[in-house]
Amino acid sequence: MTAIAPAPLEHARTLYEPQPAEVVAVEKLTDLENLYRFRLSSGEPLGHGPGQFVQMSLLGIGECPISICSSPTRGDYFELCVRRVGEVTGHIHGLKKGDTIGIRGPLGHGFDVHDMHGRDVLIVAGGLGLAPVRSLIQYILDERSRFGAFHLLYGARSPAELLFRNDLTIWRESPDVNFHMTVDRPDEQWRGRSGVVTTLFGELPPIDPLETMVVIVGPPIMFKFVVLEVLARRVPQKNVFCSLERRMKCGVGKCGHCQANNVYVCLEGPVFRYGELKALREAIE
Amino acid sequence: MLDRIITRGRLVELVDELARTRRIIGPVRRGERFFYEPVAKAREIDLEFNYCVYSPKKVLFPAREELFMFERNNGSFRTKPLLDERPTALIGVHPCDINAIRLLDQVFSHSHRDDHYLARRRQLFIIGVDCPAECTAGVFCEDMKSNEANEGFDLMCYPLSANGASEDMRYGIKFGTDAGREFLLYAQAGDRPTVEDERAFERYRAQKRAAFQRRIPFDVDGLPALLDRSYDSLLWEATARRCYSCGSCNLSCPTCFCFNTFDKLDLTLSSGQRVREWDGCQLREFATVAGGHNFRPQAASRLRHRIYRKGKWILEREGIPGCVGCARCDRACTAKINSVEIYNQLAEEG
Numbered sequence: 130m131t132a133i134a135p136a137p138l139e140h141a142r143t144l145y146e147p148q149p150a151e152v153v154a155v156e157k158l159t160d161l162e163n164l165y166r167f168r169l170s171s172g173e174p175l176g177h178g179p180g181q182f183v184q185m186s187l188l189g190i191g192e193c194p195i196s197i198c199s200s201p202t203r204g205d206y207f208e209l210c211v212r213r214v215g216e217v218t219g220h221i222h223g224l225k226k227g228d229t230i231g232i233r234g235p236l237g238h239g240f241d242v243h244d245m246h247g248r249d250v251l252i253v254a255g256g257l258g259l260a261p262v263r264s265l266i267q268y269i270l271d272e273r274s275r276f277g278a279f280h281l282l283y284g285a286r287s288p289a290e291l292l293f294r295n296d297l298t299i300w301r302e303s304p305d306v307n308f309h310m311t312v313d314r315p316d317e318q319w320r321g322r323s324g325v326v327t328t329l330f331g332e333l334p335p336i337d338p339l340e341t342m343v344v345i346v347g348p349p350i351m352f353k354f355v356v357l358e359v360l361a362r363r364v365p366q367k368n369v370f371c372s373l374e375r376r377m378k379c380g381v382g383k384c385g386h387c388q389a390n391n392v393y394v395c396l397e398g399p400v401f402r403y404g405e406l407k408a409l410r411e412a413i414e
Numbered sequence: 415m416l417d418r419i420i421t422r423g424r425l426v427e428l429v430d431e432l433a434r435t436r437r438i439i440g441p442v443r444r445g446e447r448f449f450y451e452p453v454a455k456a457r458e459i460d461l462e463f464n465y466c467v468y469s470p471k472k473v474l475f476p477a478r479e480e481l482f483m484f485e486r487n488n489g490s491f492r493t494k495p496l497l498d499e500r501p502t503a504l505i506g507v508h509p510c511d512i513n514a515i516r517l518l519d520q521v522f523s524h525s526h527r528d529d530h531y532l533a534r535r536r537q538l539f540i541i542g543v544d545c546p547a548e549c550t551a552g553v554f555c556e557d558m559k560s561n562e563a564n565e566g567f568d569l570m571c572y573p574l575s576a577n578g579a580s581e582d583m584r585y586g587i588k589f590g591t592d593a594g595r596e597f598l599l600y601a602q603a604g605d606r607p608t609v610e611d612e613r614a615f616e617r618y619r620a621q622k623r624a625a626f627q628r629r630i631p632f633d634v635d636g637l638p639a640l641l642d643r644s645y646d647s648l649l650w651e652a653t654a655r656r657c658y659s660c661g662s663c664n665l666s667c668p669t670c671f672c673f674n675t676f677d678k679l680d681l682t683l684s685s686g687q688r689v690r691e692w693d694g695c696q697l698r699e700f701a702t703v704a705g706g707h708n709f710r711p712q713a714a715s716r717l718r719h720r721i722y723r724k725g726k727w728i729l730e731r732e733g734i735p736g737c738v739g740c741a742r743c744d745r746a747c748t749a750k751i752n753s754v755e756i757y758n759q760l761a762e763e764g
Contacts, residue, residue: 143495143529145481188484188491189679214704229490376703381526385672391727
């Protein structure tokens with residue numbers, strides 16, 4: 130790369146350069162997942178909306194996309210729930226309070242919360258799917274008067290894999306949300322419900338289908354069965370939303386990795402309406 | 415209408431003048447084949463080239479480039495972008511590749527502007543050379559309506575006399591940009607075209623139209639609709655049985671722009687670069703997410719993805735065709751998979 134000069138030190142950030150963010154808190158959630166709270170070193174808020182994601186960099190290791198799991202209503206920090214699955218996330222799990230990482234974002238198209246204002250909301254989350262919708266859950270709880278009835282159903286594979294246990298306790302006791310959870314495989318200590326997440330639909334009161342916005346986030350296999358329950362309750366397909374997972378390298382609609390048929394999940398998503406997904410054969414296959 | 419007429423000898427002189435202020439890249443003969451390479455003298459360029467094995471994409475969007483450098487200290491870091499702003503002239507670009515560059519220009523400039531591509535593009539002066547005949551067997555640029563280019567170049571040269579190698583052979587010139595016009599006029603190069611030159615240009619165009627064959631027996635405007643009907647065709651799997659998923663089609667394509675990024679650490683471990691390099695949707699791991707799930711595990715689904723991008727999706731997203739009919743993918747394919755054949759077989763199915 131001869132003759133390519135670096136820019137002056139003070140420059141407007143280019144598309145692929147991350148900005149520094151400091152770890153202000155680390156919390157172990159499960160054997161595989163940690164929750165990190167960050168503040169941008171610039172002191173600015175991230176400026177995200179619920180459902181958006183960031184590209185998280187460890188310079189010298191690499192970059193990976195992570196959903197933002199806190200609401201912008203919570204202050205000038207943002208939280209990321211990171212599952213240890215690869216090289217970058219493995220190194221992220223070595224981070225301590227005070228460390229600095231790189232952030233690009235917020236990226237993508239999140240939940241249209243304004244569209245949800247004045248409506249009832251039903252959120253169905255499975256496994257790690259709770260992380261991206263937690264930003265929306267917090268938003269609704271913080272702006273509670275803007276929403277009607279709020280139902281939240283959460284399923285995990287086992288008690289050990291339950292995420293955000295502090296939140297689960299708060300939500301269970303809160304009058305602001307009708308919260309139910311289940312695990313597929315209970316252990317001996319488990320006193321709660323067991324079974325797949327769709328069994329929780331039995332806990333719901335009758336919903337007003339035309340006034341309810343439904344958000345479904347979880348593994349592809351869960352999506353189909355939850356959509357069945359929702360459509361059976363006559364919710365219009367345009368009121369059903371989902372967040373997709375894909376490999377995102379650039380996060381800005383260039384690199385091609387996250388494409389599902391003709392859409393770039395990083396640009397047009399990760400949040401889609403069910404009506405849009407139906408035409409996207411690769412979205413949930 | 416032509417803007418100027420110049421001889422080949424004068425064109426070569428002009429390129430040498432350009433070389434005083436710019437890096438010059440053009441077709442260079444290597445055995446039987448041509449490659450775009452940097453040259454010191456205009457004479458090293460062979461404007462009688464048929465086609466270059468790799469497209470000029472590699473000049474604007476190198477196969478591997480460093481995006482920024484970083485320095486780590488005390489747990490923090492700082493970054494400095496690496497932008498290639500070397501003035502460059504690309505000499506000898508055929509209309510298909512000019513059309514491909516137009517697509518790349520658009521992809522890298524809309525919504526999120528890619529500074530790295532655009533820094534190179536701003537500094538690139540393009541002299542196109544029109545093709546009087548098909549450059550090689552199997553091209554389908556006529557079908558893709560990309561064997562002519564009306565924009566996307568600074569100057570376009572139309573070879574009006576047949577004897578390409580002689581010094582006094584005449585090129586008709588069209589200006590594509592103000593930079594192209596100014597370059598020629600400041601050099602006081604070229605004559606105003608006469609009525610006879612315009613007639614020669616008309617003859618050239620008529621001969622060109624006759625020289626290009628159609629290989630797709632339907633209008634390419636119908637290709638997106640055809641693909642729409644063909645998502646579940648058995649042809650994808652039938653063709654993919656031969657596919658080695660080697661990605662040669664992606665690498666040779668002038669409009670493929672997918673890439674991967676990774677970090678490189680210097681030996682000190684305190685500094686390094688983030689690098690991007692071409693990636694290909696035909697490679698097995700392309701759509702694999704962390705944790706190992708692959709959203710396109712079968713060669714058939716990857717092959718269909720590429721053909722849909724080329725024939726439908728890029729056009730729908732960008733308003734510019736995703737395929738320019740250069741047939742580099744077909745020539746590069748180790749399994750002799752042929753995109754025109756796929757289009758025609760799909761058409762046969764209805």
